[in-house]
Amino acid sequence: MAFEGLSERLQSTIQQIKGKGKVTEADIKAMMREVRLALLEADVNFKVVKQFTQTVKERALGADVMESLTPGQQVIKIVQEELTHIMGDEQTKINMSQKPPTVVMMVGLQGAGKTTTAGKLALNMRKKHNKKPLLIAGDIYRPAAINQLKTVGKQIDIPVFSLGDQVSPVEIAKQGLQHAKEEHLDFVIIDTAGRLHIDGDLMEELSNIKELVNPDEIMLVVDAMTGQDAVNVAESFNDQLDITGVTLTKLDGDTRGGAALSIRAVTEKPIKFIGMSEKMDGLEPFHPERMASRILGMGDVMSLIEKAQGQIDEDKAKEMEQRMRKNEFSFNDFLTSMDQMQNMGGLETILGMFPGVNKKMLNNANFDERQIDYFKAIILSMTDEERDQPAIINPSRKKRIAKGSGRPLSEVNKLLKQFNEMKKMMKQFTGNKGKGKKGRKGNPFAGMNLPF
CATH class of the missing domain: 1.20.120.140 (SRP54, nucleotide-binding domain)
Structure with missing residues (x-):
């Protein structure tokens, strides 16, 4: 991290x-x-x-x-x-136009992740703000840039406007914006060209696009792994384009993080988003106070809650709770729980957001996230009847499940044992409100040797 x-x-x-x-x-x-x-x-x-x-x-x-x-x-x-x-005191939200469409111009150097971030932002706006986005392919210079944006758009089911690589980016932006208005699309993201370094031709082209479309947001995308260079890039773009916000990419990588602590102070422009994973939903709003808490080991419970709200289906959660109360928790429910946990970034990511949990503690815990995939393979090798009624799984069934999942028999036994322990624990918590011998005192997970 x-x-x-x-x-x-x-x-x-x-x-x-x-x-x-x-x-x-x-x-x-x-x-x-x-x-x-x-x-x-x-x-x-x-x-x-x-x-x-x-x-x-x-x-x-x-x-x-x-x-x-x-x-x-x-x-x-x-x-x-x-x-x-x-880092900016409080979260700064993206500028929204009072008269749609909102126009966001993505700028930055080549390799910062601008095209992928454009897709992530479009997905974020659709999921979190109920917007109807359009991606405009304005990078006509980088080989395969247009195809990359089309691939991203197809992946997240968001339309991409393109006129190929023989039309000027200014004209592409103009016609793309007109297309958005005709199709009643209310959030336009223009993916502009980048260079390996800042030059006059690049800035002139970006200035011309800015003058034509009058964007609500000029979003600079910078690679956090470039460290102090990211701050220098932000300064240059800000001086020439007057950017309105910054998105830091690759903040989940092996980076020292100095850019996030410097950009706001040097440019006086806010960091609005951070890229926390390569997944298309891995773009998060930047909260300075939460990041400060994370750095100082005070946790980030608010982000954890928001992650949970975004990934957990409320109806499914209620249904699962009812099944727990009736002691009907099955391997299908267990599979759903593991999927949701992985969608939230895995157990190590989740625990890392709790106050007082630091990297050293997580390293000492020796989590093996692969074990979740192994357990899922075992469960998927069971029949529907076995998942609903694990009690029927006899030695011959265990051998078949082990063979089908490609995992050793000892691992199948381990999963069944832990599942039964979990069901007992749930029964105690839901049945007599945790007052049993593994109730409020002590750790209810003690002795379970959970691998994830």
Whole structure:
């Protein structure tokens, strides 16, 4: 995950001051020295680092902190607030036109993920805002760019407007916008050309498109993995086009995350979206306060709730609850639960959003996400009757299921054992409200040796 190194370093640093009953000026200076090094190593702009540490130090040395009953906690609160501040204080939503269609112009260098992000944004607008999007293929220079956008559009069932690669991008944008109006499509995304570097011809073309379509949003797409270069790119595009927002891609990769902590402070333009996975639904609104909480190991429960709401079918959830209460929970229900968990990013991603759960804890837990796929293969090798009534699975059936799934017999036995343990646990929680021997005291999962 992004910010991994920074997160571990900052959490380690603030842990030293967290429980202190008294905080001295020397403690604050030592902490700021560590914070400064952590931020610089994360490729945060040095001017931003200087301003950040100076502000935190000044606030931390104030009388309201030094004389507080919990000074350590107060200092952590200040660090969180200032981290949130440099990333933009609060979520900035996409600009919507009062008179449809809303027009978004996607700009950025080649390789930043602009075309894929255009598709992700279109899907996001349709699912979350009930919009009817149109993608316009305005990149006539990069080989296969038009076909790539058409492939993306087909994948998410969103129309793509194209005039091929022999018509000027300005004309394509003009006719595409007219097509959207005729078809009553209310959200237009123009995928423009990029270069390997910024040049005059590129900027002139983008300026001409901007002048013609008068976009509601000029969305700069930058690759978070390029670190400080991403900030330089954002500055250049902003100076020449006056961008309205930024989308950071590849924030789920092995990146130091400095771009997210620098772009807003340097350009004064908000980060509006972040790409958290390669999946088409892997585009998330950027919440500065939630990201600050994630970095400091305070969790991100709101994003977890939103993920759940987006992936879990409410009717199915209610039906499953009723089946649990009647002790009718089957392998089909178990399969549905595993699918939903994988759609939310897997158990490790989900647990990573809980307060107090850090990367080290997750590594020590030794999750094997492949085990979910193995279990799914075993369940899919069962007959409908076996999934509904696992009690009928005798030794000969187990052998057939093992052979059909390509998994060892020991794994089939392990799954059946854990499924029965889970059913017992559910019965205790739904039947006598958790007051049994595995009720409110202790860990109800203890001894289950869950592999996921």
